[in-house]
Amino acid sequence: MNENTGPxxxxxNKIKVFRAMNDLTQEDLARDVGVTRQTILAIEKGKYDPxxxxxxxxxxxxxxxxxxxxxxxxxxxxxxxxxxNP
Amino acid sequence: MxxxxxxxxxxxxxxxxxxxxIWSVEHLEPxxxxxxxxxxxxxxWIIRQxxxxxxxxxxxxxxxxxASLRTLQVLGVILFSYALGGAVISLRGExxxxxxxxxxxxxxxxxxxxxxxxxxxVIFLSWYERKYGAGGEDEE
Numbered sequence: 001m002n003e004n005t006g007p008x009x010x011x012x013n014k015i016k017v018f019r020a021m022n023d024l025t026q027e028d029l030a031r032d033v034g035v036t037r038q039t040i041l042a043i044e045k046g047k048y049d050p051x052x053x054x055x056x057x058x059x060x061x062x063x064x065x066x067x068x069x070x071x072x073x074x075x076x077x078x079x080x081x082x083x084x085n086p
Numbered sequence: 087m088x089x090x091x092x093x094x095x096x097x098x099x100x101x102x103x104x105x106x107x108i109w110s111v112e113h114l115e116p117x118x119x120x121x122x123x124x125x126x127x128x129x130x131w132i133i134r135q136x137x138x139x140x141x142x143x144x145x146x147x148x149x150x151x152x153a154s155l156r157t158l159q160v161l162g163v164i165l166f167s168y169a170l171g172g173a174v175i176s177l178r179g180e181x182x183x184x185x186x187x188x189x190x191x192x193x194x195x196x197x198x199x200x201x202x203x204x205x206x207x208v209i210f211l212s213w214y215e216r217k218y219g220a221g222g223e224d225e226e
């Protein structure tokens with residue numbers, strides 16, 4: 001599972017898991033949803049949060065609801081100050 | 087068209103541009119060079135539309151947007167400060183280090199370019215604010 005930090009929370013996704021379940025390469029998924037392979041890689045690594053449209057396209061490709069792949073978690077104030085960010 | 091064909095054609099256009107540049111220098115034809123650059127950019131844009139594979143997506147657009155904004159900010163400050171320094175030399179009408187009075191006059195052209203850049207930026211800003219729904223009345 002991957003994660004990405006935002007101002008008040010972090011996005012997580014299970015694209016890698018769903019790719020493995022569907023026996024898809026990053027290249028295959030990228031072609032199916034109309035983006036570059038680097039974008040899929042960046043999303044999986046949590047370096048880039050996809051747009052809502054792309055998130056829907058990805059979940060649609062796997063035939064599941066968007067929240068099954070993408071989740072958002074709030075970061076608590078004390079967790080924020082625990083040295084997660086420099 | 088494949089992506090590598092696109093890059094090959096881009097290289098070919100670049101070679102033609104270099105050739106035209108050399109010819110323009112030899113024959114002192116600045117307008118030919120200026121026109122060739124515009125046509126070259128247009129040709130590159132048209133060829134790009136013919137590529138079947140995904141060349142740019144939302145992530146590349148985001149990267150380009152951020153890089154463009156930073157470039158505009160950094161270059162804007164550098165050019166404007168340089169132009170102001172040149173204007174000081176130009177208005178005093180003396181030689182300052184390697185800068186002559188004539189060279190410093192270029193500062194005014196540079197300043198005009200910076201202001202033009204700001205105007206173009208504001209126009210685009212306004213355009214995109216309208217496009218993405220900023221402004222208008224609150225429905226409450």
